Amino acid sequence: MIQLHYDATEERIRQSESQVILCLQDTTELNFNGQQIEGMGRLSYDAQKGMYLHPTLCITPKRLPLGITDVWQWARGKSKKKEMGIVMSFAKR
Numbered sequence: 001m002i003q004l005h006y007d008a009t010e011e012r013i014r015q016s017e018s019q020v021i022l023c024l025q026d027t028t029e030l031n032f033n034g035q036q037i038e039g040m041g042r043l044s045y046d047a048q049k050g051m052y053l054h055p056t057l058c059i060t061p062k063r064l065p066l067g068i069t070d071v072w073q074w075a076r077g078k079s080k081k082k083e084m085g086i087v088m089s090f091a092k093r
Contacts, residue, residue: 009067
């Protein structure tokens with residue numbers, strides 16, 4: 001489904017009269033606290049559950065949005081302490 005959006009964004013970029021296209025990136029936390037959804041990891045704190053989203057939004061210098069050309073999403077482990085334990089165990093080898 002996302003590929004159709006990428007294709008449409010590329011077409012809008014080709015049709016744009018702008019000589020410059022700005023590609024803006026930012027990471028966003030999607031907080032799913034209180035919801036029973038499998039696969040969610042911790043966010044800034046162990047008590048927060050969710051995932052991260054990092055899209056690349058293309059716009060013209062006149063602030064006309066053209067669409068998204070790339071997006072990464074991921075979930076961290078359940079607990080920072082558990083992740084640190086894994087890192088420490090690899091460091092000891």
